[in-house]
Amino acid sequence: MSALLSVRDLGVAFRTREGDVPAVREVSFDLARGEILGLVGESGSGKSTLLTALTRMLPPNARLDAGRLAFDGADLVKLREDGMRKLRGDRIGLIPQRPMTSLSPVTPVGRQLRWHLDGLDDGRLKELLAGVGLGAVLDRLDGYPHEFSGGQLQRLLIAVAAIGKRPDLLLADEPTTTLDATVQAQVLRLLLDLRDEIGCSMIFVSHDLGVISQVSDRIGVMYAGRLVELAPAAELFATPRHPYTRALLDAMPSRHRRGEPLRTIPGTVTGANRLAGCPFAPRCASVAERCHEENPEVRTVGESLVRCHVAEESA
Numbered sequence: 202m203s204a205l206l207s208v209r210d211l212g213v214a215f216r217t218r219e220g221d222v223p224a225v226r227e228v229s230f231d232l233a234r235g236e237i238l239g240l241v242g243e244s245g246s247g248k249s250t251l252l253t254a255l256t257r258m259l260p261p262n263a264r265l266d267a268g269r270l271a272f273d274g275a276d277l278v279k280l281r282e283d284g285m286r287k288l289r290g291d292r293i294g295l296i297p298q299r300p301m302t303s304l305s306p307v308t309p310v311g312r313q314l315r316w317h318l319d320g321l322d323d324g325r326l327k328e329l330l331a332g333v334g335l336g337a338v339l340d341r342l343d344g345y346p347h348e349f350s351g352g353q354l355q356r357l358l359i360a361v362a363a364i365g366k367r368p369d370l371l372l373a374d375e376p377t378t379t380l381d382a383t384v385q386a387q388v389l390r391l392l393l394d395l396r397d398e399i400g401c402s403m404i405f406v407s408h409d410l411g412v413i414s415q416v417s418d419r420i421g422v423m424y425a426g427r428l429v430e431l432a433p434a435a436e437l438f439a440t441p442r443h444p445y446t447r448a449l450l451d452a453m454p455s456r457h458r459r460g461e462p463l464r465t466i467p468g469t470v471t472g473a474n475r476l477a478g479c480p481f482a483p484r485c486a487s488v489a490e491r492c493h494e495e496n497p498e499v500r501t502v503g504e505s506l507v508r509c510h511v512a513e514e515s516a
């Protein structure tokens with residue numbers, strides 16, 4: 202079956218006073234129908250920019266380059282803005298990182314739900330809220346966003362973007378980062394149930410591999426704007442191929458024995474603008490001479506697609 206989303210050589214650069222800053226570079230992947238792709242990487246690696254590029258809602262100082270960006274056969278680079286708006290409304294849903302940024306602070310929550318879901322009747326509203334475990338707030342919908350907790354607002358937005366609109370593609374940008382552990386687990390369960398029920402595809406962004414591992418079929422690891430490894434979730438955890446993926450796994454608190462100090466990855470994400478060489482080379486535990494000279498191309502190693510010269514030797 203053809204992929205729902207097909208991305209080839211996607212790049213985004215921001216124009217700044219210091220010149221063009223590349224945020225996403227040469228990213229390619231396909232997303233199957235019903236598949237959940239987790240995207241992980243440290244802060245600034247380009248995860249949110251990539252999601253935003255897929256919805257074509259980049260800020261005015263951004264420049265999008267794409268070899269191909271196709272959604273269910275539609276060319277998203279060439280599609281006119283009205284067509285894109287229709288896709289965003291009906292078929293591509295976005296759950297943002299901070300719910301408050303998507304809600305008006307001066308309009309009652311219930312009215313905003315009805316705006317977003319045109320023609321929503323009381324029975325359907327009840328069903329929606331029950332679906333995200335918010336049956337108890339039904340009689341408080343004339344309240345304003347600040348009268349709800351962050352977790353409640355996040356679940357309201359999930360109710361709208363996911364359950365209400367039943368999109369074909371759901372883009373979730375750190376949807377559980379602001380939630381406490383129990384609510385986080387509920388929301389992850391909800392997203393998985395939704396995929397099973399309506400068969401939507403999902404791209405789920407997080408900096409937390411623990412969260413990503415609970416929902417993803419495949420996981421993509423981003424570093425300095427590039428997708429440096431893409432593998433089935435079980436494979437990525439069992440046989441991480443890229444030294445950065447291994448460093449991320451090593452830094453997971455759950456992987457440490459009690460009392461052992463937490464590990465970190467030395468250095469910071471730099472090098473996105475380096476002219477030659479692998480951007481991870483300055484921090485890489487397995488670095489070889491050629492890593493400083495040539496930026497690695499994507500290769501298949503085992504079941505993974507990986508951008509690394511030393512993936513086999515260093516595993």
Ligand SMILES: Nc1ncnc2c1ncn2[C@@H]1O[C@H](COP(=O)(O)OP(=O)(O)OP(=O)(O)O)[C@@H](O)[C@H]1O
Nearest residue numbers: 215217224243244245246247248249250251260408
């Ligand atoms: N509007 C903008 N103008 C200039 N640079 C930007 C803009 N938005 C993002 N960037 C830069 O693009 C790079 C990627 O940012 P992005 O927010 O996509 O990373 P991220 O991986 O999602 O980080 P986080 O996990 O912190 O959200 C960063 O270097 C960031 O500073």
